[in-house]
Each structure stands twice: as structure tokens, then as C-alpha cells.
Amino acid sequence: MNAWRPLAAAAAVLCLSVTPSAAAPQFVSISVVDLPRAQDQWGFAPATRRIQPGTWVTWSNAGQDAHTITAVDGSFDSGDLYPSEGFSWFFAEPGTFAYDCALHPWMTGTIVVGSGVSPTPTPGADSTATTDPSDTPDTTDQESRSAG
Numbered sequence: 001m002n003a004w005r006p007l008a009a010a011a012a013v014l015c016l017s018v019t020p021s022a023a024a025p026q027f028v029s030i031s032v033v034d035l036p037r038a039q040d041q042w043g044f045a046p047a048t049r050r051i052q053p054g055t056w057v058t059w060s061n062a063g064q065d066a067h068t069i070t071a072v073d074g075s076f077d078s079g080d081l082y083p084s085e086g087f088s089w090f091f092a093e094p095g096t097f098a099y100d101c102a103l104h105p106w107m108t109g110t111i112v113v114g115s116g117v118s119p120t121p122t123p124g125a126d127s128t129a130t131t132d133p134s135d136t137p138d139t140t141d142q143e144s145r146s147a148g
Contacts, residue, residue, distance in 0.1 A: 025090070026055040030109065032081070032101075034063030042101075044109035051091060053114050058088040067107065072098040094118060 028051055034042045044059070051057065059069045061081040069078040069087050075097065078087035091097070094114030101107035 023054055026052060028055060028057050030057060030059045032059060032061040032063050032067050032069075032107075034065050034067070039104070040106060042104055043107045047108065048110045048112065050112045050116075053092055053094055054090075055113070056088050056090050057111060058086050060086045066103060068102040069099055070102045072100065077102075 028049060030049060031045045033045050042063070049057065059078070059081070061067055061083055064083055066080045066082050068080060069076070069089075071077065076089045076099075080103070081087055091111060091113045094116065095118040096116045097111040097113070099109050099111070
């Protein structure tokens, strides 16, 4: 039986060496900040976060009021997050994403993904273009909401 151990170990190393390696997603957190601060000092900590493409960002409402995480461009919206709730969004592509709290618009933040510049589409490269963007579902970004 001991004679099989070196063979099993070699097989495991071989399997690991031929398995394609995919970059593991990264995870970062942002806190929603409100009381006991004065209302004009409520916000997100950090207010600006630089990440790499392929990163999950989770906002956690550690405050005492409801808040939202709402992208200015409409690409994501948490809906109302009550104290102890969180919202996560996966950022797959480079770009700069401004967001705010729809309930408290002075609360603003920015996610800078990669270089912060969205990729420029190559003319004629997308043969599936339509005049109505709602015809094509967007499967690159995913969202989740959880109570904690």
C-alpha cells in the first residue's frame, strides 16, 4: 500500500500542473458611514476605491439609517439597505463608476477599476449590435444582497 503513495502524489502534482489557472476574484469592502457623525459628514469609507478588474466590492451598512448604493450611470442599485445589510457588485471591466446614496445625495463615492478608462469598442467588431440595448441581457456583472 505504501508503494502507491509516491504514484498518487505524482498524479496530484501532474493534475495541478495541467489545470488551467484562472485568476481568483478579489474582494474589497466599503463601509457606509452615518451616525454619530453630523449628517453632512455621512458618506462611504473609503470614498474612492481603486480595484482591479475581476473584483467584488461589498458595501456594508454599519450605520443607523437606511441607505442605497446607486450608480450614477444606472449600472447598479442596491435598493434600500437597512442597518446590518450589505450589497455586493462584481466589476469585470475597467472604468470609473460614480455612485451615491439615493436617500442622501451628498453621500458620494467612486470605484476606479483598472486604469479607470472603459475599453473603447472597435468599430464593426460587434456583429450583434442592436438599436435597443434591452434586447441583449448583460451577463458580465452580477449582484447580490444579503442581510447580516
